Amino acid sequence: MEEKELVYAILKRIELGKPVGQKEMELEAAAYADIMEELVDSRMVENVSFPRAGNGTVTVRTAGMKLTRRGHDFILLKESGRI
Numbered sequence: 424m425e426e427k428e429l430v431y432a433i434l435k436r437i438e439l440g441k442p443v444g445q446k447e448m449e450l451e452a453a454a455y456a457d458i459m460e461e462l463v464d465s466r467m468v469e470n471v472s473f474p475r476a477g478n479g480t481v482t483v484r485t486a487g488m489k490l491t492r493r494g495h496d497f498i499l500l501k502e503s504g505r506i
Contacts, residue, residue, distance in 0.1 A: 467494035
């Protein structure tokens with residue numbers, strides 16, 4: 424799936440109140456952590472944390488995650504065909 428399509432799919436699931444875990448998105452652990460970090464860095468979602476184990480393993484915690492205004496704007500742009 425293209426990155427913009429994946430971002431849209433995740434944001435849309437958040438908007439609809441559906442789970443967006445690694446299994447639901449059918450992603451490998453590293454790919455899931457990367458895309459979620461990108462969403463946080465782009466300020467499209469908030470309340471996501473990334474605890475890291477000593478061996479380099481990254482866990483993504485999404486309890487309380489919500490869309491920001493920028494996340495809502497991305498959805499609107501995608502649905503209107505401007506992205």
